[in-house]
Structures are given as structure tokens and as C-alpha cells.
Amino acid sequence: xxxKKTTHFGFQEVPVEEKAERVAEVFHxxxxxxxxxxxxxxxGVHRLWKRFTIEASGVRAGHKVLxxxxxxxxxxxQFAKLVGANGQVVLADINASMLGVGRDRxxxxxxxxxxxxxxxxxxxxxxxxxxxxxxxxxxxxxxxxDKDLALRSMQRVLKPGGRLLVLEFSKPQSEILSKxxxxxxxxxxxFMGKLVTNxxxxxxxxxxxxxxxxxxxxxxxxxxxxxxxxxEFHNMTGGIVAxxxxxxx
Amino acid sequence: xxxxxxxxxLASAEKMLNTALRYDPATRIGLxxxxxxxxxxxxxxxxxxxxxxxxDDELRLMGNWEGDVDTRITGSLLALAQLGQKEVHNxxxxxxxxxxxLTLLADLQRLLKNLDIDWEEMLSQFTGDxxxxxxxxxxRAKFGWMKxxxxxxQRLTSEFLTEELKTLPGKPELEDFYRQVDDVRLAVxxxxxxxxxxxxERKP
Numbered sequence: 001x002x003x004k005k006t007t008h009f010g011f012q013e014v015p016v017e018e019k020a021e022r023v024a025e026v027f028h029x030x031x032x033x034x035x036x037x038x039x040x041x042x043x044g045v046h047r048l049w050k051r052f053t054i055e056a057s058g059v060r061a062g063h064k065v066l067x068x069x070x071x072x073x074x075x076x077x078q079f080a081k082l083v084g085a086n087g088q089v090v091l092a093d094i095n096a097s098m099l100g101v102g103r104d105r106x107x108x109x110x111x112x113x114x115x116x117x118x119x120x121x122x123x124x125x126x127x128x129x130x131x132x133x134x135x136x137x138x139x140x141x142x143x144x145x146d147k148d149l150a151l152r153s154m155q156r157v158l159k160p161g162g163r164l165l166v167l168e169f170s171k172p173q174s175e176i177l178s179k180x181x182x183x184x185x186x187x188x189x190x191f192m193g194k195l196v197t198n199x200x201x202x203x204x205x206x207x208x209x210x211x212x213x214x215x216x217x218x219x220x221x222x223x224x225x226x227x228x229x230x231x232e233f234h235n236m237t238g239g240i241v242a243x244x245x246x247x248x249x
Numbered sequence: 250x251x252x253x254x255x256x257x258x259l260a261s262a263e264k265m266l267n268t269a270l271r272y273d274p275a276t277r278i279g280l281x282x283x284x285x286x287x288x289x290x291x292x293x294x295x296x297x298x299x300x301x302x303x304x305d306d307e308l309r310l311m312g313n314w315e316g317d318v319d320t321r322i323t324g325s326l327l328a329l330a331q332l333g334q335k336e337v338h339n340x341x342x343x344x345x346x347x348x349x350x351l352t353l354l355a356d357l358q359r360l361l362k363n364l365d366i367d368w369e370e371m372l373s374q375f376t377g378d379x380x381x382x383x384x385x386x387x388x389r390a391k392f393g394w395m396k397x398x399x400x401x402x403q404r405l406t407s408e409f410l411t412e413e414l415k416t417l418p419g420k421p422e423l424e425d426f427y428r429q430v431d432d433v434r435l436a437v438x439x440x441x442x443x444x445x446x447x448x449x450e451r452k453p
Contacts, residue, residue, distance in 0.1 A: 047260070056313055084285070
């Protein structure tokens with residue numbers, strides 16, 4: 001009898017211990033052109049989704065913010081400006097290539113002094129309990145092997161009253177939009193990936209992983225189970241993306 | 250979807266505003282001193298709230314803000330636009346209400362009023378220094394001319410209405426009238442006080 005635990009990697013089932021490695025391969029491959037691809041794939045709308053996340057964060061001067069799966073540092077850049085010299089931002093990513101790109105970009109844009117970089121796994125965050133006023137994870141949770149474990153880990157390092165914001169692809173609310181979106185993700189995305197990064201497979205994984213990610217209500221329930229309160233979600237662009245918010249009691 | 254469009258509109262407005270501000274260093278220095286303050290611009294018709302936050306030497310416009318607000322200014326779009334155009338010392342009857350720190354509003358209003366975009370610098374980025382300078386001279390002359398015409402039109406209209414048509418009283422006439430009203434009011438006050446004194450004296 002084979003009792004090996006498996007999880008999904010896109011539409012494939014892979015052993016749990018393999019998922020992180022396979023996700024890492026994808027992001028090592030796309031890191032250099034990640035921003036170009038994001039702009040191309042979303043028509044620049046990903047900037048608006050991130051903008052809304054910043055607005056919903058309530059981050060102010062002096063706050064401590066953890067930007068998990070922060071990748072190329074879009075959110076960290078804004079947070080570093082908001083928290084000011086007395087605050088602190090930690091840009092965390094499990095992937096060294098993505099973190100490297102993010103660190104270089106932020107340094108080039110003059111962000112220093114109130115930012116730290118950490119290569120770490122969202123499931124086992126290496127920070128003391130009750131450290132952060134706000135944690136964000138933008139387009140990262142679906143790549144995490146055990147999402148419940150990651151949510152509990154985030155709950156642990158948040159200060160009581162602190163908020164978690166999960167920005168992630170979700171389920172379109174209209175059937176028509178859903179059909180258009182499916183065609184786009186499975187036909188157009190891998191083609192664009194092939195053109196820009198010469199890597200259709202990584203972008204096929206991207207589309208598949210989005211489909212396998214829990215829908216709005218399921219993720220909200222997962223956040224409730226992890227111990228968050230006042231959980232809610234806001235759909236954006238017809239539910240293609242949703243921002244989930246939860247408070248640590 | 251509406252949310253995405255609203256975000257896009259705010260992002261574009263912010264980009265335009267900050268692109269313009271890039272060519273006015275004095276205003277940018279002024280803005281940097283207001284960093285961290287939040288102004289809520291609550292428009293009643295149409296119902297929109299925009300949060301304005303000076304950050305570094307730029308302005309951030311946000312549709313949502315869950316923190317504290319230093320100043321909240323509420324009014325219709327028209328009333329707020331009128332407020333932005335002229336220096337107002339008294340908000341009574343302006344249709345605008347302000348809560349919180351009034352100095353932030355005064356500072357922002359002063360910065361907007363003194364906005365002086367360096368057209369030459371902006372144009373020379375695209376055209377080179379010589380053409381940029383010439384084009385900026387033309388723009389400055391046109392703006393100056395328009396400002397002069399607007400001021401003289403206001404003065405001429407006012408003179409026409411008061412002196413030629415005699416439909417409106419002139420400023421000295423109005424002041425004289427106010428003085429007379431004041432005199433009457435004071436006389437009535439004195440008479441009332443006298444009457445009260447007499448009544449008090451006649452009481453046993």
C-alpha cells in the first residue's frame with residue numbers, strides 16, 4: 001500500500017516534499033522577467049490590485065510589515081515609504097532568485113535602512129510571536145505546499161490586532177468572464193510565456209495552479225480555522241482576483 | 250469591476266498630478282513637510298471619498314484608508330472646486346464643512362494656489378533646451394495674457410453693473426448702508442435698554 005502524501009502541482013499530483021522544489025524551479029526560471037510578464041499577462045492591472053492591497057493594509061508610520069512571497073518587491077517598496085524611518089519592512093521569499101531581483105530593484109530605487117530581506121518558507125516563518133502589524137502575501141499562497149500550516153504560522157507572528165492580507169487569484173463571478181478567462185489562461189498565457197521567457201511550461205503551471213487554488217469562501221473558511229477573526233474578502237476585476245483580510249484577535 | 254475602474258482613475262489622476270509636481274520644486278519641498286498627514290476629501294455629490302496623503306515629495310490619492318484622518322473636508326464637487334479656486338477665510342454658507350486640523354487644509358490650499366509648473370524644464374526634456382525655452386515663453390505669455398484678461402473682465406463687469414447700469418450698489422455705498430444699519434441696531438439696543446430700565450424703576 002502506498003501511503004505517501006501527495007499534493008497538487010498545477011493539475012498534477014506530486015509527493016508533498018517535491019512541490020516546493022518544483023515551484024522553486026518555476027520561479028528560478030521566470031524571476032528575471034517576472035515583472036515584464038506580470039504587466040503583459042494582466043495588462044498592467046496587477047498594479048491596481050496591489051494598490052488596493054496597500055490601501056486596505058492600514059499601514060502607517062512606525063509599523064512593522066512582513067511581505068511574504070514579496071518577489072520583486074512591488075508591495076515592499078510602497079510599505080517602506082509608508083512605515084518611514086521608524087518602521088520596518090521584511091521582504092520574504094522562499095526563492096533566492098526572486099529575492100535577489102527584489103533586493104536589487106529596491107536598492108536601485110533608493111529603499112534602504114528600514115527594509116530587511118529574508119529567504120524563508122511561509123509555513124515556518126522564522127520570526128518571534130506577535131512581531132508584525134501587517135502581513136501580506138500577494139500571489140504566493142497558491143504555491144505554498146500546506147496552506148493551513150502557512151496561515152497558522154502567519155497568525156503566530158502577527159501582533160494581536162494585526163491584519164493579514166492575502167491577494168490571490170480566485171474564482172470569476174460570472175460564467176461568461178470565467179469562459180473568457182479560461183481560454184486566456186490556457187491558450188494565450190503559455191504562448192506569451194514561450195515568447196518572453198522561452199518557458200511555456202512555467203506559465204502553464206501558473207494557469208493550472210490558479211484553477212487549483214481554493215475559491216473565495218473556502219479561503220475565508222481556512223483563515224477562520226487558522227484563528228483569524230473578522231475575515232472578509234473583496235473581489236476585484238470580477239473575482240479574477242480577491243483580497244482576503246483577517247485580524248489576529 | 251467598478252472598483253478596478255475607480256482604482257485606475259485614481260492611479261491616473263495621481264500620476265498626472267505627480268508628473269506636474271515634478272516640475273515645481275518649491276511645491277514639492279512644501280509637500281515633503283506635510284508627509285504623513287491625511288486629508289479626506291469627501292464629495293457628497295457624486296458620493297466619492299478620496300484620501301490625499303503627501304508622501305516624500307509627491308501626493309498619494311487613495312480610495313480607501315483605514316487609519317486616522319487629520320482633516321476631513323466635506324461638500325459637493327462644485328462647492329469644493331470653488332473653494333480650491335479662491336482664498337476663503339470663512340466657510341460659512343460655502344457648502345463645505347471641515348473637521349480636524351485646519352492648518353493642513355490651509356497649507357495644501359496655499360501650495361495649490363502657488364503651483365508654478367516649470368514648463369521650460371518639462372518641454373526641454375522632449376525638445377531640447379532651445380526649442381523648450383521658446384515654447385515655454387509662448388505658454389507663459391499665453392497664460393499671463395489669459396490671467397490678465399480674466400482679471401480685467403471681472404473688473405469691467407463689476408464696473409459696468411455698478412457705474413453704468415446702476416443695478417448694483419458700489420462698495421462705498423454698501424459700506425455706508427451697513428454703517429446706517431449698525432447705527433439703527435445700536436439705537437434700537439439703547440432704546441430697549443432704556444425701556445427695560447424704566448420698567449424696572451416703575452416696579453414697586
